[in-house]
Amino acid sequence: MIKHKTLVAIFIALCMGSMGFAQKGTVLEDFKPSEVNQPGKLYPQVNSERRVRTSILAPQATNVQLDIGGVKYDLVKDEKGVWTGESAPQDEGFHYYQLNIDGASVPDPGTNYFYGAGRWGSGIEIPAADQEFYALKDVPHGLVSENIYFSKITNSYRRCFVYTPAGYEKYAKTRYPVLYLQHGSFEDETGWPTQGKANLILDNLIAAQKAVPMIIVIDNGYAYKPQSGEPGARPVSVFEEVLINEIIPMIDTKFRTIADREHRAIAGLSMGANQTMRIIMNNLDKFASYGGFSGTSNYPSSDEIDPATFLDGKFNDGAALNKQIKVFWLGLGTKEPNPFPGSVGAFRKMLEKQGIKYVYYESEATAHEWLTWRRSLHQYAQLLFK
């Protein structure tokens, strides 16, 4: 009987504990500071359910919200004027977010800042099961160089970041192949070397001998002629012209590149996938490999593509393209929103109809976000220059 009573007591205690837990909204209390917080900052935090909790002192405020992934979560004020609250579980990987304080949209003062969504703002990193491939490890590290240049075409100063692999300084006679890697819309050249972790991904791949040591050039995809068109007219992008006539010659002069098409690849994400597909198809004498991460040049259409007219018929002769293009690579997250699945799907159908060889990769359980693109770079880079 004693045993039975003890068991009942334990059972009741467990139920009460569980009920107390449920009353808290079933939020697991194993939060840890986000790995992209500013030095010494305790918030925001992430728990094992992938919820984001943040906290900010705002004693006179009447309404404070965490705004992440287009959803707003109300924070709750305590007696000291500190507002705290958490989001629903998020996808693994990196997300942009902001706070709303009495109607003002501002960065969370706890995080490092990242350029995306057309602004410098807060970011959060939800640890991913496969995060080792982009982790900072004790392997030889390449350098990421900020390279400022004047563009005559745009009549402006521009900037690219250049990754040179570990050993570039030591092996002073070695020449390297080059990957040109582009960001998406409302992002800039800081995306790939920061939240994209392109340098760490390549450091790890090269150290494991899974990728060939290569230079990566990361420029800004927004480039316009000065005062082009009529007042108020949408400016015409000249990024292709800047890349072909200014950036590539500068890189081939300044860095020890192997300056031929076989040793030059191009890739981009979203808007950058669209741009770089046009660029390679217009310049097959310059590039031999293409990577499209969450994008293709038929965006935003999901309609059937007519290869006779699409991109001026550039995909019409599949057999010729198979000889010219060494790697044609497409990647997409399984949770990407419309129109990406339809648009990339229509493009793949066209490739298949034309008999064009390509690699297709799906990033499991990620949307139109950076974990999709980190994984895409990780896969794509392993196939290049081999």
Add this chain to the structure above:
Amino acid sequence: MIKHKTLVAIFIALCMGSMGFAQKGTVLEDFKPSEVNQPGKLYPQVNSERRVRTSILAPQATNVQLDIGGVKYDLVKDEKGVWTGESAPQDEGFHYYQLNIDGASVPDPGTNYFYGAGRWGSGIEIPAADQEFYALKDVPHGLVSENIYFSKITNSYRRCFVYTPAGYEKYAKTRYPVLYLQHGSFEDETGWPTQGKANLILDNLIAAQKAVPMIIVIDNGYAYKPQSGEPGARPVSVFEEVLINEIIPMIDTKFRTIADREHRAIAGLSMGANQTMRIIMNNLDKFASYGGFSGTSNYPSSDEIDPATFLDGKFNDGAALNKQIKVFWLGLGTKEPNPFPGSVGAFRKMLEKQGIKYVYYESEATAHEWLTWRRSLHQYAQLLFK
């Protein structure tokens, strides 16, 4: 008479205009967007009186302030919920600032972000009369490389930025002298290459043949042994050990340096001036030139210095130091607050008493801020390695 009446009318009109002006609070309406704003952002702005005006939508807020230089300025709400207001005139140069929204201290979403005051936050650039020396110009530009390394001493990943002058890649057999350049307290290795404009200052000096092409290494002055001391004890800095035993050997291996004391200089601002003075005096076999920008190792004391005991008597033999040290350089802003003038003043008296040759520079009308340090670097770099 007509002439006289006309003059009176003009006089009255002028007075009224002036009075209307005074009613507006005498703020000159020639504001322009700050040059360190995020792309496309109209606010904050700066006028020719060097006032800062900012503007933010915060419809439910009851109190919004601009907090700059330790002074808070109330913003005023319009019918659309947009808060706008301006500061008193500021010193020329770069200042950190923040917004206060109903008691929450947050970055202004209009600006780029800078690390200082122990946080990533907003900055404003007040155009300076002498800004040409740090302007981005169409001269050959060096590269600023992000260099990640693992420190065994601290058991952590660390990072330095390395400036290599224009031509470093082209003249692949040339070796270069090196300046080690340090930030101040509550700042980090991003300060000198961002708000410090070290790369642009050197690009311009080298292009004008006013400075010798040199490498600049910018590391983080905070370095501690893992779990050093008792719990709660103040950690002991091991930056000197990291610099001498890890950073310098790494730089001399990775980059084409001239690896001797005659071709190695060290300088720092504020806390960095204090740190680097100790480092050079402990390591005169490693460095031959020193620059102290707004700081010395007797900080915060303004007391008379006894050279027999100060830094273990390292300044006791002035004649020997004059032979060993090629450039001993001190700089200070004329508007620096206590204890800097007294502390640097006491140090200079000691140098003079010991007959130690040094260069002293005053930055006109600047405080303990980045324009003092940009000017200091500009002056100091011209004297090095000659």
